[in-house]
Amino acid sequence: MRELKACYDAYAGKPFSALPAIALSYKPVDANKKPLAAATARNRLSYLRAACRYAWRHHDLGDSNPAERVSMPKVRNERHVYLGRAEFLSICQKIKPGKARAAIRIAFYSGMRAAEVGLAQVHFGSDMFELGGEHTKNGMPRVVPIHPRIAHVVRNPSLWPVKPTKWTVSKEFKAGARAAGYGHARLHDLRHSTASEMINAGVDLYTVGGVLGHKSAISTKRYSHLATKTLQNAVGLVGKKTRTTPKRKAT
Structure with a gap:
């Protein structure tokens, strides 16, 4: 209204x-x-x-759908802030131990949104974070492998399950980022940083989209500019001679 x-x-x-x-x-x-x-x-x-x-x-107001021919203003306000592991760890060092810091670590090593971290489940003996469709942005269920660096968190009853509010986690992260000299960083930047880390390690965009839970490849396309190594390897194939298999002599 x-x-x-x-x-x-x-x-x-x-x-x-x-x-x-x-x-x-x-x-x-x-x-x-x-x-x-x-x-x-x-x-x-x-x-x-x-x-x-x-x-x-x-x-029954109108003979046809009034929204059919509507062109919406184009908005280009995507953030491109990516934190490397060293920068991320320097921020964590400024945050006191507890569930908020645990949630921040999980966000970086899983690519889950802050709200998803608090809603994810880990069943006994499982090595996956599980999210029901009612807890994801696109309404589709998702599983995310648990990174070895945060496996101890889900085994610690004092840290898992992580149940602080998104506001609490965001506040703790922002304070830690300022103290570490990264005041421009936001909590959601950790999700983009996860994508950046995977792409820099050579993971293809399709797989990155699967980890992040993107329903459409268009959402993952925003990270395509980071795949410089993949592009370099692709360009290097242009004009490259291919090795031919020598013909065997007929017996």
């Missing part, structure tokens, strides 16, 4: 057929008439599009 109210002037009194034009022309500004971020415009228009689609589908 708040977001729809914020863009009310853009759509008030207009028919559903005007929605595509509204999406193209909507340029929100703040109280000082300064343009707001493209992400803000996209967020508000997403609510408006959803509301119009709902009205069309459930209340």
Whole structure:
């Protein structure tokens, strides 16, 4: 309701057929008439599009889906902050031992989101973190192998299961990052760092997407620029002579 109210002037009194034009022309500004971020415009228009689609589908308002021809503003706000193992460990050293630090270590060595770390299960004798579909972003169940460096965490009753809130873990990580000289880092950057570590070790993007639980390859594509070694090896194959198998003499 708040977001729809914020863009009310853009759509008030207009028919559903005007929605595509509204999406193209909507340029929100703040109280000082300064343009707001493209992400803000996209967020508000997403609510408006959803509301119009709902009205069309459930209340027979309009002859066709008003959201069919809507072009949303493009947003390029992806973060590209990657922490290496040495940087990660220096941050952990600034965080007091406990469940929050354990959750942070698991996040780095598994690629799980902070919320997923608190919801993951490990059954007796298993070497996998297990997540039900109700606990993942894409609604699909997922298993993540337990890295040897955090195996001791899940065997320690004082640390596992990890149940601190996402806010608590984020607060602890941010304080540790500032103390270690990485104040720009955020908790979610650990997930990107996991991907970076795997890619730098030569893991293909498809497998990286499987570990992170990406439903679409498009989500993993954001890390493609990190696969420089793979690209170098691929380019090195251009024009390379292939060894031919010598013909055997007929007996």
